[in-house]
Structure formats: structure tokens, C-alpha cells
Amino acid sequence: MESREILKLVLEQLPDGLIIFDLNDDIIFANTMAEKIRHIPRNENIGQNLLNCHPEYSMEKMKRALNYLKKEKIDDFHRMIVDKENNKIYMNTYKAIRDANKKIAATIVVTRDITEKQVIEQDQLKNNQILQEQVLDLTDKLNILFLSSLTCIVNTVEFKDPYTKGHSLRVTDISKTFVEQTYGQTQLLSEIEIAGKLHDVGKIGIRDSILNKPGRLTPEEYEQMKLHPVITEQILSPMAKLKNIIATAKHHHERFDGKGYPDGLKGEEIPLGARILALADTYDAVTSARPYRQALPRERAISEIKNNLGTHYDPELGNKFIDLVNSGTIG
Numbered sequence: 360m361e362s363r364e365i366l367k368l369v370l371e372q373l374p375d376g377l378i379i380f381d382l383n384d385d386i387i388f389a390n391t392m393a394e395k396i397r398h399i400p401r402n403e404n405i406g407q408n409l410l411n412c413h414p415e416y417s418m419e420k421m422k423r424a425l426n427y428l429k430k431e432k433i434d435d436f437h438r439m440i441v442d443k444e445n446n447k448i449y450m451n452t453y454k455a456i457r458d459a460n461k462k463i464a465a466t467i468v469v470t471r472d473i474t475e476k477q478v479i480e481q482d483q484l485k486n487n488q489i490l491q492e493q494v495l496d497l498t499d500k501l502n503i504l505f506l507s508s509l510t511c512i513v514n515t516v517e518f519k520d521p522y523t524k525g526h527s528l529r530v531t532d533i534s535k536t537f538v539e540q541t542y543g544q545t546q547l548l549s550e551i552e553i554a555g556k557l558h559d560v561g562k563i564g565i566r567d568s569i570l571n572k573p574g575r576l577t578p579e580e581y582e583q584m585k586l587h588p589v590i591t592e593q594i595l596s597p598m599a600k601l602k603n604i605i606a607t608a609k610h611h612h613e614r615f616d617g618k619g620y621p622d623g624l625k626g627e628e629i630p631l632g633a634r635i636l637a638l639a640d641t642y643d644a645v646t647s648a649r650p651y652r653q654a655l656p657r658e659r660a661i662s663e664i665k666n667n668l669g670t671h672y673d674p675e676l677g678n679k680f681i682d683l684v685n686s687g688t689i690g
């Protein structure tokens with residue numbers, strides 16, 4: 360058998376899914392595993408442009424990922440995807456294939472099923488949690504009870520300011536995606552989940568006339584509004600054991616250059632979770648409708664972050680955040 364034929368058989372039968380695109384994002388090859396994973400009939404889709412293949416939503420995301428690969432001139436990057444329908448977790452590797460002169464000749468997506476690996480890790484995590492739960496003393500149980508009380512407070516704020524409701528949940532989701540993709544399953548993930556939901560509960564202490572004002576705030580009103588992170592801290596202060604969460608929530612309006620509030624913390628003095636919340640907060644604020652304007656496109660949020668790297672935002676985290684938006688992982 361000719362080596363060319365053997366090569367084709369190898370690609371065809373690789374244990375990972377493989378799709379090869381030309382520079383117009385037309386599919387020129389898809390192997391058996393790619394067909395199985397993505398539920399795309401190969402014979403219909405070879406030669407088709409990526410965007411003509413189903414399902415639309417994931418193809419649009421893949422298009423953004425491939426553009427990112429070509430535009431940013433990087434060799435490869437990874438993205439984790441969850442197929443909720445089939446309970447599968449995949450790791451996609453996007454890679455640029457270059458010729459001898461380093462010019463991109465094609466792009467490929469290799470999809471590896473990592474469900475089993477993730478399940479083992481999650482089982483270990485669960486076992487650890489069970490062990491931890493077993494050593495919980497009465498004080499810890501009271502903390503859990505306190506968390507339920509906090510949910511009631513969150514619900515109260517949401518009644519007062521309907522905008523905050525969707526906002527806090529979206530900021531939480533965005534921050535969690537960022538942490539998952541950047542640091543994996545860490546303690547920070549569970550901390551940011553609670554801090555994200557609670558970061559604006561201090562708005563309960565802000566007058567309705569300021570909170571729901573359709574126009575710009577006066578300087579005095581703005582000073583009042585700036586009190587909300589400190590009020591958040593005061594509300595959460597009985598949870599002494601959750602001090603990381605309180606610090607994350609309290610400092611979500613600090614700026615990287617030290618000109619933020621409430622404490623004017625600078626650079627890495629600002630808790631990592633708070634620097635992430637600040638990015639997610641801005642992204643969601645720009646891309647959502649406000650009482651005084653309509654939602655703006657994601658490009659506006661990207662330029663808002665880009666223009667304020669090093670002043671408002673941590674440049675390293677900000678660039679990573681923009682990468683995740685550009686590659687379709689966030690937003």
C-alpha cells in the first residue's frame with residue numbers, strides 16, 4: 360500500500376475528531392470521529408463553508424475561533440466545550456498549519472473526548488468535598504444557613520433594582536467561564552460564583568431615585584452610588600470565614616492604577632477575583648441595555664477594555680479576557 364494511502368487511513372481512523380479547513384473556511388477533510396462528535400454528515404459538508412454546516416450557533420463560534428487563529432498569527436489554542444445533549448466534554452485544539460515559509464496553508468480543529476478524565480477529576484473533587492463536609496463543625500453549618508439568608512438579601516435587591524438581577528447572574532457566568540478556562544477547577548471558581556452573585560447587594564443601601572435614574576448621575580449622586588461596595592462588605596461581614604469572597608465583592612470597582620474605589624488599591628493589591636469581576640462587570644454593562652440606553656455590540660466592550668488596560672484593568676487578565684471573547688468562548 361502506498362504511504363499516501365496509509366496516511367489517509369490514519370487520519371481517517373484517528374481516535375480524535377479532525378476537521379481540516381482551507382483559508383476560506385471551506386471544509387476539505389473531516390474524519391470518522393469528527394463526523395460522530397459533531398453530528399455532521401461528511402459527504403454533504405466536504406467542500407462546504409463552515410457557516411453552511413449545522414448547528415448554526417456552534418459554527419458561528421468556530422468561525423470566530425478560526426478567524427482569531429488567522430488574525431492573531433498564533434499557532435494554536437485550546438477550548439473546552441460541553442455537549443449537554445450527549446453529556447460529553449471535549450477539548451478542541453485549533454491549530455494553524457504552515458508551509459516552509461511560515462505562511463498559513465490550512466487550519467485544523469482536533470476534538471478530543473475528555474469526559475472520562477473530567478469525570479474522574481470531578482469525582483475526586485466530590486470525594487474531597489464529602490470529606491470536607493464530614494469535618495464541618497456547627498459554625499460551618501451556621502455559615503451555610505447564613506448563605507441561604509444571603510440569597511434572600513439578593514432576592515430583595517433584585518426586587519428593588521430589576522437590572523441587577525440579570526446583571527449579577529451574567530457577571531457570575533462570565534467570571535466563572537474566565538476562571539475555568541484560565542485556571543481550571545480551583546477554589547477561586549467557587550469563590551467567584553458567590554462573590555459574583557453578591558457583589559452588588561450593597562445597592563440595597565442606595566436610594567431608588569439614584570439607582571433607577573434614567574439620566575447621568577450628578578457628582579453627589581455618584582458619590583452615593585460609590586458607597587455600594589462598602590455596603591456590600593458590611594452586609595457580608597458576619598461571614599468571617601468567607602473573607603476572600605467579601606474582599607472580592609468589596610473591591611470590584613478598584614482600578615489597576617489605584618484610582619478606583621473604595622480603597623484605591625493598586626495592581627496585585629486588588630484581589631484576583633475582584634480584577635476578574637471588574638472585566639466581567641464592564642463587559643456585561645456595555646453589552647446589556649441600561650435604563651438610559653440600548654445594548655451595545657461586543658466590539659464596544661472589547662475596545663472599552665482594550666483602551667483601559669493598565670489604567671482600569673489588569674493588562675494580563677484583560678488581554679486574556681479579550682482573547683476569550685474574540686475566540687467565541689465568552690459572549
Ligand SMILES: [Fe+2]
Binds near residue numbers: 558559587611612
Ligand atoms: Fe458594582
